[in-house]
Amino acid sequence: MLIDGSGRAGKGVAYSTTEPAHLLNVRAEGMSALAGERDHFARRFEAEGGDRRGFAQRRLFGRYLSELLEDAVESGRTRVEHASAVGAVRADGHWSIALDNGRTVEADALALAIGNQEPGSLRAFADAGKRYVANPWGDDARAAVEDLAANGGDALLVGTGLTMVDLVLSLDAAGFRGSILALSRRGQAPRAHADYDAAPVEADQVPHGRVRNIWRWLRRRSTEVGWRAAVDSLRPHTHGLWQSLDDGEQQRFLRHARPWWDVHRHRIAPEVAATVARMVGEGRLQIMAGRVVSAAENADGLEVELRRRGAAQAERRTFAYAINCTGPLHNIEHTRDPLLRSLLDEGKAKPDQLAMGLDVDAASRAGERLWALGPLTKGRYWEIIAVPDIREQAAAVADDIARELEG
Ligand SMILES: Cc1cc2nc3c(=O)[nH]c(=O)nc-3n(C[C@H](O)[C@H](O)[C@H](O)COP(=O)(O)OP(=O)(O)OC[C@H]3O[C@@H](n4cnc5c(N)ncnc54)[C@H](O)[C@@H]3O)c2cc1C
Structure with a gap:
């Protein structure tokens, strides 16, 4: 049984978008949902006139998942x-899962595939009122985009990653003509995909165990084969590299390397990058390194005090809306998801070493007859947020559950 009360069962947050401008950030040929059939999505996409080397609309991919x-x-x-x-609740060797419709479901095995948690709260916006949108993937964000397009004003996007790009595309497509300020500590935005000659490496050619050594290797390799080839050559090895780092090194990676890794590794479609570049060129989008100091609602909108990186003085600007685009919740202990809360509070599952998700073993087991998938297992695998990784994990978990229940 699949339990999903969001009204988008099968599609999840990423693929329930109805916005045509939202494209996949992985080529169609990499997006099969089935581990054993790498071509499964590409063939369907081609049958509809798509290019397997191209980037399909996410809503089309959502339709594909719904059909499956x-x-x-x-x-x-x-x-x-x-x-x-x-x-x-686990009792007498079974799971009893309570639903918000009052029903209870009994199960022999429970797999958590609940995806990303909403972004964490931003302290600077504690008193910002309804002009601050805490969840960029919810109805409030869609309403803010419509309001901005209809009534103007400026928009502040806090965070400059893939969620920022989504919001920029939505605003542009909705006809918004005001200005957008996208702000993050380092002001790094996702880079674009482009063709390159692959330069695969074996695991033993890459130094393991220390972030600094991996980073040096990556820099040198980038000068030899280009940064896209160098970054992508690590793909088959990222789980092993991540697991070779001790907790301190993993923290070092998150603090210092992650902002660069994310924007080079999780790239956007060239046509999306072109839209972003056009908007920057037209002065409609500014991507800035800095941070928000405070925010308060007044009669004109949301007055925000922000400080550019390196600037001595803060500056004040007024926005019609600010939207939290800082990405999924970083600390699972702050989750508001009642299911996760109950499992954590009852000790049936525990946070991983960095509290990014749940502690799982090599079979993605988080507890007794309890499995976790996808972003919840970042602590063990790090790169487990995109379809090419999750489909392999899903197949392995399905096999493990079958073995466990039949055994
Ligand atoms: C905006 C966005 C764009 C992305 N684009 C790409 C891309 O182009 N290519 C790529 O490979 N990856 C992409 N990703 C990453 C990746 O595909 C997703 O993170 C992936 O969909 C995660 O799958 P999932 O099934 O774990 O979670 P989700 O797809 O998020 O699905 C989880 C579902 O569980 C439901 N749920 C949560 N809690 C409960 C509960 N307590 N009870 C019942 N239901 C619950 C949610 O409502 C949701 O429907 C993107 C991610 C995002 C957020």
């Missing part, structure tokens, strides 16, 4: 319960 789920339901192997899970 429909097939599974029609086959009689899957049932969808349209409700949210609000708690899980």
